[in-house]
Structures are given as C-alpha cells and as structure tokens.
Amino acid sequence: MNTIFQQIPIEHYITLSAILFCIGVLGVLTRRNAIVLFMSVELMLNSVNLLLVAFSMFHANPAGQILVFFIMAVAAAEVAIGLAIIVMIYRNLKTIDIAELSKLKH
C-alpha cells in the first residue's frame, strides 16, 4: 500500500504542528484585539487536529479522526459563544481591547 509516510516522515508533520501551535501561542500572547486572539486559538486547535489526523493515519486507527471531528464541533460551538460574548462586550464597553477588560480586578 502506497501511503504518504513513505515520502514524508511523520516527524515533519509533528514539526509543522509545533510551528503552527507556536504561532498561535505568539498571537495569543502579543495581540490585544479580542477577535485576533480568537483566531489564534483556532490556529492552535487546527495544529492539534493536523497532528491527530497524521497519527491516526500513521497507526491506521480511526479513533483519531473521530476525535478531530468532535474537536471541530466543539470549536464551532466555542466560536459562536465567544463571538456573541465579544459583541456584547463591544456593546457595553465600545472596545474589544482585552487590556480594558481588567475591571474585575479592581
């Protein structure tokens, strides 16, 4: 059976996922726009998904792909709720700068 792992070793997929995840972490750490923050979280989720699919194909086990399917469902729900919360925050504070959201501290 001719699979992709004869041409591309799985280490390359692990490295690619690590790079994507670190870009997501970088975005969460540096940006202050709440929507861009959410997009960075999506990027991290996707890097994990890619790694799960690669391992699932590597071990010929369908459980990984089922897990990716559930992660996608949860991500969709999370984005819906999160964007609704962002809209509500914008309506109340007229900004989505996350540095302004520290009122709970005082």
Added chain:
Amino acid sequence: MVVISKNPVHSVMYLILTFFCIAGHYLLLNAQFLAIVHLIVYAGAIMVLFLFVIMLLNLNQDSVPKGSYLLPFAGALSGGTLLLVLVSALKRSDTLIQQSAADASLGMLKTLGKVLYTDYVLPFEIASVLFLIAMVGSVILSKKDPLKEPETV
C-alpha cells in the same frame, strides 16, 4: 501573517489561506471526509462568522492601540522558546513505533461513520446537546438587554 497583520480583515484572509493549506494536508493524508468537513466548517462557517462580526463592529482599522514595545518581544521570545523546546524534544526522542499496515479506506466516510455510530454514539449525542446549548446561549447573549429595553423583541 495571521498574527502580525494590523488589519483584522487581512488576518481573517490569511487564516482562510492557512485553513485551505491544512485541508490540503488532510487530502494528502488520505482523509477525504475530514478535509471536506474542515473546509465546510472552518472556511465556510467560522470564517464567515468572524468576518461578519468584524464588519458588524466596524473594526476595519485596528482601533486597538499598540501596547508597549516590550510586549511583542516578550511574546516572540516565549513562543520561540516553546518551539525550540518542542522541536528539540522531538529530535531527542527515539524512533517512532513501526507504522501499522495502511488501510486505504480509513479516511472514507463509510469507515468513519461505522466507528462513529457504534463506538462513539454517546459522545456524538453529547456533542449535539452541546450544539443546542451553544445555539441558545449565543442567541441569549447577543440579544438586546431586556432590562434596558423591555418588550422590543
């Protein structure tokens, strides 16, 4: 590009590009079903939601002021360190277990559906309940505040 572009709309465009690349990887890995679901859910639904919110809030110009110059450096430093740790841990690790016998029908809808509806029925139903909760929650959250403006539904 998603992270460093100033305009949020450009960020969304680059993110869509990234999602298409990931879908291409799924296709290369012979996971056709997941590639299609990924395209529909992410590039189709989630990105439209993001764009819609950005347009709704009129955030075309990045109104968020830049913080101190220290912040990007600190973020880059910690992100780069994390990447370094991950990659070096990968390099140090032993050779992976021998690959199992490949199954060409693994990424197909038939195989995945059989597994999904036999072994994973309960998580599937819980996911549907989660969707219902998310739907109701987002409707309630994005509704106008009923205390301020009563009976204007």
